[in-house]
Amino acid sequence: MKTKPPDSILIWFGELTTRRHLLKRGMLLLMPGMLWLMLFLVLPGLVLVLVSVITRGAYGQLEWVLTLENYRRLAGFSLFGWTADYLMILWRSAVVAFVTTLVSVLLSYPLCFFIAGRPQRTRYLWLTLVIIPFWTNMVIRTYAWFLILSPQMPIARLAAYLGIIAQGAPLYPNAFAVYLGMVSIFLPFVTLPLYASVERLDWSLVEAAKDLYASPVSVFTQAILPQTMPGLSVGIILTFVPAMGVFVVPDLLGGAKYMLVGNLIQQQFGPSRDWPFGAAISMGLMVLTLLGIMVYRRRGKDLETV
Amino acid sequence: MVVDMNQNPNQAADKGLDLRHVSKMFETVKVLDDVSLNVMPGEFFTLLGPSGCGKTTLLRIIAGLEMADAGQVFLGGTEITHLPAIKRHVNTVFQSYALFPHLTIYENVAFGLRARKFPAAEIKKRVEQRLEMLDLSRMARRRPHQLSGGQKQRVALARALVNEPDVLLLDEPMSALDARLRAQVQDDLRRLQRELGRTFILVTHDQAEAMVCSHRVAVMQEGRVVQCGTPEEVYDNPRDSFVAQFLGAANLIPATRVPGGVDTAFGFLALEKEPPWQTGAVAIRPEWIGIGDKQPAVNGIRARVKEIVYRGTNYDLWVEPGPLRVRTSSYRRIDPGRDVWLELSPEELVVLENETA
């Protein structure tokens, strides 16, 4: 790849100038942002990796002794033998994120079709209805479930009647409440990007498929799914990744028994004051997230070549 | 800042454009290959060719929006090769019109004058005059998105012309218009140029457009100018099969030179002029082939009509052997199956000089 000498004259967007002059100007504009991101994004990332391999002192301070102890602990090896506790938490987080994403997708498609089927002028009203919860604070949306799941409400009464929970007990904290909370929070994260694709759907393809006697499932997978792939991909990534790291929902709706990775990390930076371990868990979460994205990308590519 | 308050509007008519040995490469592709052209002052000159032939690049080099790798550009005798676009007395009508969406029509048209800090009164006078001339006065306060395609194009024209450029460049300005509007606008454009007497350079792939509007046409292919001349010259005397077929329908007949003419699949055809090659091709346009019941004195071919297509203004006949396309007037319908005599008159046969087999 031949590189042009810095002094070469060129015409850039209609302006006659030298490459050097142009890049000098560019650097000036680039500097503030670059510096900031280097200092407060890239550097912290490196620091986090570094901290994950040092030791915690007796009073919670950092002792600069390199060790892999934190990762070993994460994998379950500690003084007291091997426990799967931490790995379970990581696994549970992945499962919760996966299920949340799946359910959100399943509910988003009908919703998107519904909105797309509305007359042109009212569509944005329906969209606004989805956008409002999207922007509402996560803490509020989570604790609001306390009301719905409280003992006097129908759902809790039904569960008590069926013997699932004790009489007069609220339907939280437990796994079910966590899933409810997660889906209600992340649903718009899928709906909005997906809608962008659904709005552009070429329905003639769907009709062509039906015309050719395709079953409803086929119609979906052959005519609809491929066309909505871009929006769906964005929605899935935007849901799965944050869902992996969320801690508000399991904290409020899951309680101490139902911990997810987010809670675990938060603990290390809060009461437990074990930053190295917290850093190590964060790294673990990062790896898991990247894995998830890669797996998704590969499956997505397979689907595309079909 | 360039201020030319005193430029005599007639001065523009004195400045011609001169391109010498212009070449340009993009990555590994030679987009322009040693192009030299001379545009007369006050001429409507068209660069005609298929997409990718380099015509737009050439236009942009003239405008100052691209830099040539080699070659020179002269305007009215002065070299402008190294001048930036803002210093050239050349203005462009872009294919997408590139109107400033946040400005009104008036402000759009006034832009070039304001940028050069003309006095307000002068700007007002000139802009209103142009708007009036292009029938846009009613739209002066509107925004581009409120206008139709044809109106936007007129705004782009006004915006360029108000600056009294020595040369006006038009980059496929009609490609965004529908067919009916296009024909009308072509006529308008021709009249406008004749009225103003200013040099226009048009880039297009539409040969009808080139023929309607231009004083002269340069046909380009793959970065080279393959033929340059008036529309009649280029249409009546194409130099190779590319030009022959690009400008309209043409029957191409491979031929070998023999004394007095050429030898072809149809037998011997007499020619007015000896071809410069040993083997090559001759061409004859469908409307130049005579058709009748009697054998002609020279260059007659016995043929049978295979297919007839009605085009409103004329019939197109496909005859065998050949196949040859013959065009007759709409008064003469000749049914398929009939045998006829074709006359490929020596005056009408064109020797494709640059076409060697």
Next chain:
Amino acid sequence: MRRQHPLTIVVSYLTLLFLYLPLFGVAVFSVNDARRGLVWKGFTLKWYVKLFQNEWILEAAVNTLVLALVSTLIATVIGTLLAIAMDRFPWRPEASSVLDLILHIPVVIPDIILAAALVVTFGLLRMISTIFEPGLLNMIISHITFQIAFVTLVVRSRLVAIGRDVEEAARDLFASNWYLFRRIMLPLLMPGIVAGAMLAFTLSLDDFVISFFTAGPQSQTLPLYIFAAVRRGVTPQIHALSTLVMLATVGLVIMMERMTRRQEKKEEPDVPSAQIDTHGISGQPWPMTPNPCKEL
């Protein structure tokens, strides 16, 4: 309109209900005249009044706004410069994609990882200077960090939408660098900058995790306050606060929607030229002349 499957319609309504039920619950019980429990005891606005008498809440509200305003301002400026620098200059493709990657990090990773990284970094920076105690400064810095990514993305997409043509046209029409920037680029870019700023502002107001990790005792924000309060026990006052926050959100969303719709209207595609200009340049109806070529 396409006929819609009744199942689709039912499921959609149910889904929307699912989304809004909890929020309605909060709003309803914020005006319930009962200290605890879910029995309706009458309409009252006293919980709202109490809000304005609560010092902690007022302080949290002020913190939230100050944090959002300051961080949005700085992030918008930096992000805009960054977007222009990335899109309008001939960098080598490798350099360009590295920067692109860095920019996407805050968007793609779970924000708790970013929060952890920042906490640790501030901890180390504290050894150099005490201004990095957990508090408003740390929060502002952290917010700016993730806001820059979003602002840059929005402004960049606006830059791409503006395209080259308009700039080249301006140059063709004798505009100098400064004239071009002031009269063309800035006005055209403004909607993108404003959109980016609004996005950043809303993200900051909404943020919980990053604020949670970097906040100090004096720099509670509203989301942090609500979280802490809810863990102690839900009170109608909290419902009132939450309802106010929700209303503010609705207001913001409507404002953002209005702006995008107005922008979209301005850039609607061509009116189809089916309305033919029957008046040529000279303003007279077009005569039907055959063979205009002969005029040459």
